[in-house]
Amino acid sequence: MILIVDDAPENIISLKKVLEKNGFEVDTASSGEEALKKILKKSYVLIILDVQMPGMDGFEVAETISGYSRAKETAIIFLSAASANLNLITRGYSSGGLDYISKPVDMNILLLKVKTFYRIYEQSRALNEMQKTLREEIEFRKEAERKKDEFISIASHELKTPMTSIKGYIQLLERSLDKNDIETIRTRLHKVQNQVEKLNLLIADLLDISKIESGKLKFNKKYFCFDHLFGHITEIMQQSNPQIKIIKKGHDVGNVYGDEMRIEQVMVNFITNAIKYSPDTEEIHLSAMMQGDDVYFSVRDFGIGMSEEHQQKIFDKFYRIEETSERFQGLGIGLYICREIIERHQGTVGVHSKPGEGSEFYFTIPANPEGKNQ
Template sequence: MILIVDDKSENLIALKKILETHNFSVDTALSGEEALRKILKYAYKLIILDVQMPGMDGFEVAEAIVGYSKTKDIPIIFLSAVKINKQFISKGYASGGRDYLVKPIDPDILVLKIRTFIKLYEQTDELNRIQAALLEEIEYRKEAESKKDEFISIASHELNTPLTSVKGYLQLAEKSFEKDNKPHTRMYLDRTKTQLNKLNQLVADLLNTSKIISGSLEYHFKEFDFEPFVDSAIDIIQQSYPGKHIIKTGLADVKIQGDPLRLEQVVLNYLTNAIKYSPDSNDIFVEVAVLPANKVTLRVRDKGIGIPKEKQDQLFDKFYRVEESSNRFQGLGMGLYICAEIIRRHGGTFGVESEPGHGATFYFTVPSHKEKLQ
């Protein structure tokens, strides 16, 4: 849209008619003050500005327009029937004008200039948008690069820790074996096995994350009973952590369509996290329930350290670890990200409820009856 600014209504009417004949969309203002109000409210591609006006003259209006970052690139064409000498023309350009035309004007020349300036404005506007998008992309690449470097550092540390322990325990087991000390040899081999299991889980998380990013993580959906599925997952964790007491409540005697192995990953992750982040408590609580609208939910609650409210939205992000606990507890920060992707793939929802010092509850909800997912 083009804005024409002139204190004489007859001039506005005549010029507006010429431009509308050439299919331009036109708006008008009878003063500089009115023009500035409209410029801040509406989007214009060009402004035709009379020089001699009461109140703010054309030069002052142009300087104000150029002074706003939002409007500084709008082309301005000055029109004048009185101030036509070199001094005023120079002032017009200095005020931010793109052209200075003397009345009476040739309508064909004016239209030609308008089309040219509008085209240049549109091209400039597009270049500005492209530049802004590129700058945003560069900042995103910088952020991604920073996160990648941070992750590599964390991964190197986390993978090196169990490897170092394995090496140490094997050396101790070798010495005990040479001394024919079978109890100590067995103890060191058991500790080696524990560290290898940790290493195996870290590598599995890396592989699963890579497959999720590339879209190649496989799913095998089938119908299965939810209640025995949950009991089996609890039993796996109970066998691995005999000192912990996993208390299950509720009943979800329904069938669901899903990949039992992938959903088992989620339950096992929730349970191991609950154990990991509640070192001073032996009780873990699992609640299952059938919800309205053919849904089933599972909630895992612990009495651990809890999570600050401002950190909770990021817990399911890739590579995220809560800073307050990252030095105290091992992990790559990928487990919950993998869980989130698995639950999304099953058409479900997930989340966390927690307060620092009062434990945390991680939950997910999936459909209990639906068509087989592809």
């Protein structure tokens, strides 16, 4: 929008008519004081400002405008009948004006200058947008680098932990073998096996994240019995965690189209997390049912829970809750992998949680995605 400031109504009318005829949106003010009030409320691309006005003259208006953040990028063209007065022209430029036009105004020259300033404004705005986008991208590269470095550090630590334990148990096993203590050997072998399993899970997650990044995470989709998978996982997880009572709430789901191994991976991850982050709880609840055409699966625990802020980020890559990172091990990629798997099944993942009251992680997937798309 263009603001014309002139105390002569006939000048305003003629300028406004020409500019509007050429497609420009125009606002007017008949005094410097009125112009300042409008500039405080609106943004203008260009101000055509008469120099010689009673009360506040054009120079004073321009000098005042220079302190307004709203008018920081606004161009000013001065109008004056005193074109030969070099002092006036000099003062105009020093007051913040970018150009000067003598009265009577040559409308062709005015239009040419207005179009030029509009083009400069558009180019400047585009350049600012590019700079803003570039700054955001640079900050995103920096953040990505920081997260990557942090992840490498965490991964190294997490991989070393089971490896150190395995080495320690093997040394203890050697001593037990010398003493022929079979019972102790069995116990320590079981502990070694647990650490090896932890190592396998960590390596599997690392491989999955690499496949996701390279677009090579493969799926073998076919129809499978979800109820059978649900029962099998519940049984295995209960046997592996006898200290926790796993309460199963299931309704007949039937056959589901998807990668059974990958869906099992998500379900096991949710259950494992529920047990891991509920160290003082005695039970967790599993639920599976149909919601319309979608399968709904959830795991409810009564553990530490999390804030709304963490719930919004918990499925992001490399995200770990700082308050729990020292207490609970993990790479911060398990739930990200789960989200990728479920989204590749045209489904959604989510969580409901309250600090100190536990969490409920869930996913939904279409039982028959081909039928759903028809």
